[in-house]
Amino acid sequence: MTYGHMARKTSPASKGRSGRARASVPRIALRDLTPRALLRRALFWLTRAALAYAALILVLILLYTFINPPITLTMLSERREVGVLVHDWVDADEMAPAVLRAVVAAEDANFCEHWGFDMRAIRAAIDAGSNRGASTISQQVVKNVFLWQGRSWPRKALEAMITPVVELVWSKRRILEVYLNVAEFDTGIFGVEAAAKGYFGVSADKLTARQSALLAAVLPDPKGRDAAHPTAYLNRRAASITDGAATIRADGRAQCFGED
Template identity: 65%
Template sequence: MAKSSKKTTKTSKAKRRFRPGRWLLRWTLRGVSVVFLIAVAATLLWSVLNPPTTFYMMQESRRLGGVDHEWVDMDEIAPIMARAAVAAEDANFCLHWGLDVVAIRRAIDEGSSRGASTISQQVVKNVYLWHGRSWTRKVMEAAMTPLVEALWSKRRILEMYLNVAEFDEGVFGIEAASRHYFGVGPDALSNVQAARLAAILPNPKGRSASNPSSYVRKRASSILDGAATIRADGRARCFQS
């Protein structure tokens, strides 16, 4: 009887023996699950609600003493503005799932990062993350972008982009930008005005839409051609009703 009791005690101790590898794996999986659920919740939240601000806007507001920003729905934005933004920043917006592999490979071959970041990636960076070059942000951006693509419509992604993009120092979103540069609402933008607003991206602090340089004029003309092309070949269908 005593021998049996000793065997039971040894077996019990063996079961309770600490296994660091298993413990680490268990808590890693739990941590990943929590992070994933938080990301899903945050993505679902902004799929139906409009974010009042972003981390970068708050930074700029503190630095400048305030920023100009007002949300406007996609229905109140001239359709040409949406097409111009896509033509300028991500012509294959309707064809990819958030990461444009072809553009990424081309950028790598050319030794440049320009052209590899899609509108969806820029939305994730602007709404959920922070500005700056770091592998941590890039990895988080790449992980969250497919989630946003899965839970948001393309129209919602583009609406978000146009409302949080920076168009001048302290000027965020197409509503503020339209009035800042041209004194009109975003619904009244002409083709040329929309193309010039798209042309100052992604360097709004170094370019002007109302007083365009020869480069901005040339780029705006190219953007208008691109906007007409994506409308004709169907690459604007995913965001235009």
């Protein structure tokens, strides 16, 4: 008997056994699963997705300790809506110290004293029936760099989880540096360097105390306020910020973001 004849004789049996082996393996379709099994499977994949997202955010936080964020979702959204995006990154060492103090005085006077959440401001906002003024610079950095705009509960929850990690990994100076580079100061104008050039025709390191205060004053409403042509209210607000910045410098709070 030749080898080929043996192969032809045994081949059907082998195929049969192989077919039976394959047929014996159960194949479970989603329609065959019970509601409890479907829930377990959904929770499994949701958990995996959440862990993957958390890992991605952690990697970005670590990277952005040394690497500057190239762009944010807010910048992309603004460019899509208005067709303009002006953004020039500048290190904190190349900013006028007055602008760092002014932004802290305007946006988060207790910046050097909290771990990401200003509990005193939060309690005051709750007592006043509002959440205005309760968001710290650290929270705004997290929202601008890692998340999206809006007041939805999912975003707030993610912001609350990410902010302490950023505070733990980044220095206060780095947090403030990133904030001043990603904040919107005018329609499509992001970062203090672009704002200084657009409003006053100078670079960020040449900003005066008054110019710095005016830039800080437009942050809550960058599309509705004009630092180059301030209203009476904006002038009063800038004067108040200038006084606050001087106080921060005098009482030593500015030391936390690298000022002697």
